[in-house]
Amino acid sequence: TDIVVLDLRKIEHAVCSYFVICEGNSNTQVDAIGQSIYDYVREKLNDKPYKSEGFENSEWILVDYIDVV
Numbered sequence: 001t002d003i004v005v006l007d008l009r010k011i012e013h014a015v016c017s018y019f020v021i022c023e024g025n026s027n028t029q030v031d032a033i034g035q036s037i038y039d040y041v042r043e044k045l046n047d048k049p050y051k052s053e054g055f056e057n058s059e060w061i062l063v064d065y066i067d068v069v
Contacts, residue, residue, distance in 0.1 A: 001025070017067040027058040034061035041065065 003022040008014035024030035034055060041047050047065065054061035062069065 016064075016069045019069050030061055031055065031058035034058070034063060037063055 001023055003020070006019040006021070007017075008019060009017050022033065024033050034052070038049065038052070041049075049063045050066050051064040052062065
């Protein structure tokens with residue numbers, strides 16, 4: 001829910017081009033969202049994240065694809 005896409009392309013020295021933020025209602029839902037993103041990008045773009053964090057407790061998750069975080 002509450003999906004926000006930040007376009008950072010015009011910001012000099014931004015760490016990525018886009019920053020996407022959303023929220024879930026529980027740790028289970030947050031984990032499912034993170035896993036779904038991972039699976040979708042792997043299936044559609046044959047790409048793996050550069051880095052991911054937060055899957056251990058799923059209170060928050062960060063999935064970094066370099067240009068999109």
